[in-house]
Amino acid sequence: MKDEQTLVEGCRNKDRIAQRTLYQRFAGKMFVVCQRYARTTFEAEDILQDAFVKVFTQIHTFRNDNSLEAWVKRIVVNTAISHIRKEKDYLQQADAEDYADVVLDNEDLLSGLHHEQLLDMIRQLPMGCRSVFNMYAIEGYQHNEIAELLGISEGTSKSQYARAKKLLQMKILIHEKR
Amino acid sequence: MKPIDDSHFEAQWRRAFDDATQTPPDRVWERVEAALDNKEQEKPPFLFLFWQRVRWVAAASVLIGVGYYFSNKIDLPHSQKLSSVGNATENENKPLEKTKKGFLAKRSSEKPQNEISRSNKSLVMSRQNDFQEKNPTQKKQFSPTAAIPSDESSFVRKKYVLTPSNSNQLNIVFLTDDNAPSFVYQNTSANQPTFEVNVNLTAAVLPNQRETTASLMPLEIKEWQPLRGVTEKIPWVALPKQESTEIQSKSTNTKQYWASVGIMPSAYNAGLLLSPSVGALAQNMSGTARLAIPSEPLHNNRAAASYALQWNGGIQWSQRWSVETGLHYLQGNSVYESISGFDVFTNSYVNNLETAMRYHETYAQRYSLATINSDKAQIQSFPTLQSTQNSFQYLQIPAQVGYAMTKPKRRFSLWLLGGIINNLFLSNRFETGQEKTLTLKGSESPYRTLSFSSSAGLRMQYRLNTRLSATLTGNYQRALGSHTASDALLEARPQLLGVGAGVKYGF
Numbered sequence: 001m002k003d004e005q006t007l008v009e010g011c012r013n014k015d016r017i018a019q020r021t022l023y024q025r026f027a028g029k030m031f032v033v034c035q036r037y038a039r040t041t042f043e044a045e046d047i048l049q050d051a052f053v054k055v056f057t058q059i060h061t062f063r064n065d066n067s068l069e070a071w072v073k074r075i076v077v078n079t080a081i082s083h084i085r086k087e088k089d090y091l092q093q094a095d096a097e098d099y100a101d102v103v104l105d106n107e108d109l110l111s112g113l114h115h116e117q118l119l120d121m122i123r124q125l126p127m128g129c130r131s132v133f134n135m136y137a138i139e140g141y142q143h144n145e146i147a148e149l150l151g152i153s154e155g156t157s158k159s160q161y162a163r164a165k166k167l168l169q170m171k172i173l174i175h176e177k178r
Numbered sequence: 179m180k181p182i183d184d185s186h187f188e189a190q191w192r193r194a195f196d197d198a199t200q201t202p203p204d205r206v207w208e209r210v211e212a213a214l215d216n217k218e219q220e221k222p223p224f225l226f227l228f229w230q231r232v233r234w235v236a237a238a239s240v241l242i243g244v245g246y247y248f249s250n251k252i253d254l255p256h257s258q259k260l261s262s263v264g265n266a267t268e269n270e271n272k273p274l275e276k277t278k279k280g281f282l283a284k285r286s287s288e289k290p291q292n293e294i295s296r297s298n299k300s301l302v303m304s305r306q307n308d309f310q311e312k313n314p315t316q317k318k319q320f321s322p323t324a325a326i327p328s329d330e331s332s333f334v335r336k337k338y339v340l341t342p343s344n345s346n347q348l349n350i351v352f353l354t355d356d357n358a359p360s361f362v363y364q365n366t367s368a369n370q371p372t373f374e375v376n377v378n379l380t381a382a383v384l385p386n387q388r389e390t391t392a393s394l395m396p397l398e399i400k401e402w403q404p405l406r407g408v409t410e411k412i413p414w415v416a417l418p419k420q421e422s423t424e425i426q427s428k429s430t431n432t433k434q435y436w437a438s439v440g441i442m443p444s445a446y447n448a449g450l451l452l453s454p455s456v457g458a459l460a461q462n463m464s465g466t467a468r469l470a471i472p473s474e475p476l477h478n479n480r481a482a483a484s485y486a487l488q489w490n491g492g493i494q495w496s497q498r499w500s501v502e503t504g505l506h507y508l509q510g511n512s513v514y515e516s517i518s519g520f521d522v523f524t525n526s527y528v529n530n531l532e533t534a535m536r537y538h539e540t541y542a543q544r545y546s547l548a549t550i551n552s553d554k555a556q557i558q559s560f561p562t563l564q565s566t567q568n569s570f571q572y573l574q575i576p577a578q579v580g581y582a583m584t585k586p587k588r589r590f591s592l593w594l595l596g597g598i599i600n601n602l603f604l605s606n607r608f609e610t611g612q613e614k615t616l617t618l619k620g621s622e623s624p625y626r627t628l629s630f631s632s633s634a635g636l637r638m639q640y641r642l643n644t645r646l647s648a649t650l651t652g653n654y655q656r657a658l659g660s661h662t663a664s665d666a667l668l669e670a671r672p673q674l675l676g677v678g679a680g681v682k683y684g685f
Contacts, residue, residue, distance in 0.1 A: 020207065020211075027207070031206075032195060032199060033195075049206050049210050057214075113194070118191070136188070137187070138188070
C-alpha cells in the first residue's frame with residue numbers, strides 16, 4: 001500500500017519513472033479489458049493508450065483510500081465505452097424474446113478454456129451485444145446502467161445480452177464438441 | 179454494479195478474466211509517453227494560470243469579507259459622540275469586552291513586551307480592570323504593555339506602540355510615518371459606553387517612536403469596526419484631514435506639470451456698436467448741416483483673419499482634471515462697416531468710428547479735428563458705406579480648467595476646456611475718415627485696460643512620447659460685458675473662434 005502511495009505520488013509529480021512503473025503494473029490486465037471491447041488489437045492499443053494518458057493526467061483525482069487497480073480499470077472501461085459509443089453497431093436492436101433461455105447454464109461451461117480463447121469468442125460477437133456482455137457479465141453493470149452509458153434502452157441492453165449469451169454458449173458447445 | 183457472483187454464468191466469465199493479462203506492445207507505452215510529453219508542453223489556458231495565481235488571494239478576500247461582515251454585525255452604532263477627555267473610569271471595573279465589544283484586554287503581566295501575538299493581528303492591551311477585580315485595593319491604573327514593532331511584511335505598514343497617557347486612559351499611539359498623526363484611544367465608561375478617540379496632532383515628531391505629546395482634539399467615532407486587524411474591536415476613527423505621507427506621495431505622483439507653445443489662427447470679430455449719438459456728433463464735427471447721416475447709423479462687424487501666439491503652462495492635478503494659464507498675444511483683425519459722410523471738398527470721410535473714439539469721456543473732443551473744422555463751411559458731403567479695417571492687440575492671460583474626456587494616459591486624449599480670459603488692452607489701430615491710420619493706446623482709447631472673456635474649447639492631444647505631445651485646440655471666446663469704458667460712445671463685445679496647434683511638454 002505504501003508502495004502504491006509512493007507510486008501515485010510520483011505520478012502526481014509527473015515522474016516518468018513512476019508513470020512507467022504504474023503502466024507496467026496494470027497494462028497487461030487492462031490490455032485484456034481493452035481487447036474485450038475492441039474489434040481489433042490495434043483498436044485495443046488505442047484504447048489502452050488513451051486510457052493511460054487519462055490515468056496520468058487525472059491521477060490527482062485519485063484518492064488513496066480506494067483501490068488503484070479498480071480506479072485504473074474504471075478509467076479503461078469508460079474509455080472503451082467512449083470508443084464504442086462512436087460506433088453505431090451496438091445500437092442494433094434485438095428481440096429479447098428470441099434469445100431468452102436458449103441454453104441452460106452449465107457449471108463447468110468455461111472449464112478448460114484459456115482466457116485468450118474466451119477473448120476470441122467475445123471478439124467474434126457483434127459489436128452491440130459484445131459491449132453489453134462485457135459490461136453486464138464481466139464488469140458487473142446493471143442493465144439500466146448499461147443503457148445509460150451506451151445511450152440505449154434498458155430493453156435493448158437486455159436483449160443484446162441475451163443474444164450475446166446465446167451466441168457464446170453456442171460457441172462454447174461447438175468448442176466442446178471438437 | 180451487481181454482486182460478483184449473483185449469476186453462475188457471469189461469475190464464470192468474471193473469474194476467467196480475473197487474472198487474465200496480456201502484455202501490450204512497447205509501442206503503446208511509447209505513444210503514451212509521447213502524448214504525455216505533448217500535454218506537458220501545452221500551456222494551460224490563461225484563465226487557469228490566472229486562477230492558479232489568485233485563488234489563495236481570492237479565498238483570503240472572501241474570508242476577510244465574511245469576517246468583516248460578521249464583525250460589523252456586533253459593532254456599535256455609527257457616529258457615536260464622544261465625551262470629553264479625562265472624565266473616565268466610573269465603571270472601569272467592568273471588562274472592556276462587556277462594554278464595547280471585542281476589546282481584548284489582558285493583564286500586562288501576562289504579556290511581556292514584544293510578545294504580543296501577531297498571528298491574528300490583535301493588539302493585546304493591558305488593562306488594570308481585570309487585575310483590579312482580583313486586587314480591589316489597588317488603584318485603577320492602566321499600565322503600558324507592549325510595543326509592537328513594525329511589521330515589515332504584513333499588510334499593516336505602520337508601527338504600533340501602547341503607551342500610558344495617564345491613569346485613566348488607554349493609549350494606542352500609531353507610529354505611522356514621520357508626519358502622520360497618532361491618536362489616543364480611551365475607554366471611559368462601561369454602562370454608557372463611550373470611547374475617547376483623540377488625535378494627537380503634534381505627534382509628528384516621535385524621536386524614539388515610543389512617545390507622544392499631549393495636544394489632543396476630540397473626534398467623532400464614525401464606525402465601530404476592527405481597525406485594520408490591529409485590535410479585536412476598537413473604534414474606527416476619522417483622522418483629521420492630515421493624510422499620511424504615503425497617500426500624499428500617491429496623490430503627488432498623479433500631478434503633472436506641463437508647458438506648451440502654439441499658434442492659433444482665428445477669426446476675430448470686434449463686435450463694435452456705436453451709440454446713436456455718434457452720428458450727430460460727427461455732423462457737428464464736420465460743421466455742415468447737410469452731412470447725410472442716417473438717424474440709425476448702419477453698422478456691421480465682420481470677422482477677419484487673426485491669430486494668437488500662445489504660451490501655456492498647467493498642472494494636471496488628477497487623472498481627469500487640470501488647470502492651466504499662460505500668456506497669449508492676440509492680433510485681432512476685424513472690419514467695421516458703417517454709413518459715413520464723405521466730404522467731397524476735402525475728399526475725406528467723416529468717420530463715425532473716429533468720432534466715437536475721439537469723443538469718448540464726456541463727449542470732450544480729445545483730438546484736433548483741424549482738417550474738418552477748418553473747412554467745415556465748404557463741406558459738401560453725402561452718405562456712403564465705409565469699411566474700416568480695425569485691428570486690436572491684446573495680451574491675454576487665460577485661467578482655464580481642463581477635463582479629460584478620455585483617459586489622458588492614452589496616446590490620444592480629448593480635453594474639454596473652460597475658463598476666463600483676462601484681456602490686457604495694448605492698442606487699437608484703424609483707418610480714419612481722413613485716410614490716416616489712427617492708433618489708440620492705453621488710457622487714450624475708450625477701451626478698458628483689463629477686460630474679460632469667457633472661454634470654452636476642445637483640445638485633442640496626441641502623445642508623441644513620454645514628454646512631448648501635439649495638441650490641436652479649438653477655442654471660442656466671448657466677451658463678458660463691453661470691453662470699452664462705461665462712458666464711451668461705443669461698445670465692443672468681441673468674439674473669437676480659432677483652432678490652434680501646439681506642442682506640449684510634460685515635466
